[in-house]
Amino acid sequence: MLALEGVTKRFGGLTAVRAVDLRVERGELVGIIGPNGAGKTTLFNLIAGAQRPDEGRIVFDGADLAGRPPHAICRLGLTRTFQLVKPFGSLSVEDNVLVGALTRVPSVREARRAAVEVLETCGLGPFRDAPARTLPIGLRKRLEVARALATRPRLVLLDEVMAGLNPTELGRILELIRRLHADGLTLLVIEHIMAAMMRLAQRIVVLHHGEKIAEGPPAAVARDPRVVDAYLGEEFVLAQD
Ligand SMILES: Nc1ncnc2c1ncn2[C@@H]1O[C@H](COP(=O)(O)OP(=O)(O)OP(=O)(O)O)[C@@H](O)[C@H]1O
Ligand SMILES: [Mg+2]
Incomplete structure (x- = not known):
């Protein structure tokens, strides 16, 4: 479904x-981990069209993404969330999701119906009239996912939607992601919370200084000496045993 070949991005x-x-097959849930500054978010920016690679190729469902702006890539069925959530703060939760739905459905009435459905899926129904800026972080993260889902993606890139959540909120969003995956959505998920990633991903890709240093099933990646050195630390490995 998604194929990256030799993708490189330089800043000075x-x-x-x-x-x-990197390849992502239809129906997969692939995790991306790596230390701060490893290039994870930049990779998402390149895939979603926010930035252009200096080298390499990105193909989604047979379409070369070179030169396509984010809204065109979104229309192809590829949507991302932002690590620093970006709701329209003064708009209601429902209207935020409506904006996403309007990328697909031209009629406001139909888009609103679609938005309400997505809000229910994401457990945001009770908060639909609240201004987005009044939501606590856990709900704002879920709103970020809801806005992405409203564009009816086939592939979603989630950038740290679990960061900063308490255990209850974390459990809820994990459950939501699992449900979306079970319903057929393909996901590429950046996450620092390794325990969550181990439970979620079928395959994990590890970035370090912009390079892919490991890839494979979670258990194997967690024991890979390069990954332990670069990222996890010995204590993590001991905790797994
Ligand atoms: N627009 C930019 N201009 C210059 N440097 C940038 C830009 N965006 C990112 N960088 C740099 O590129 C590197 C990778 O950053 P990126 O945000 O992709 O890392 P990350 O893996 O998402 O980190 P984190 O886990 O902290 O979110 C960092 O050194 C960062 O400072
Ligand atoms: Mg990042």
Whole structure:
């Protein structure tokens, strides 16, 4: 469904993403981990069209994404969330999701119906009239997911939607992601919370200094000496045993 070949992005002298190859098959849930500054969000920016790679190719469902702006890529069925959530603060929760739905449905009435459905899926029904800026972080993260879902994606890129959540909120969003995946959505998920990732992903890709240093099933990746060195630390490995 998604194929990256030799994707590279430089910011001046810094290579944020270096020759990354990555494939995501339809129906997969793939995790991306790596230390701060590893290039994870930059990779999402490149896939979603917010930034252009200096080298390499990105193909989604047979379409070369080169030169396509984010809204065109969204229309192809590929949507992302933002690590720093970006709701329209003064709009209601429902209207925020409506904006997403309007990318697909031209009639406001139909789009609103679609938005309400997505709000229910995401457990945001009771908050639909609240201004988005009044939501606590856990709900704002879910709103970010809802806005993405309203564009009816086939592939969603989630950038740290679990960061900063308490255990209850974390459990809820994990359950939501699992349900979306079970219903057929393909997901690429950036997450620092390794325990959550181990339970969620079928395959994990590890970035370090912009390079892909490991890839495989969660248990194998967690034991990979390069990953332990770069990211997890010995204590994590001991905790797994
Ligand atoms: N627009 C930009 N201009 C210059 N440098 C940038 C830009 N965006 C990112 N970088 C740099 O590229 C590197 C990768 O950043 P990126 O945000 O992709 O990392 P990340 O893996 O998402 O980190 P985190 O876990 O902290 O979110 C960092 O060194 C960052 O400072
Ligand atoms: Mg990031």
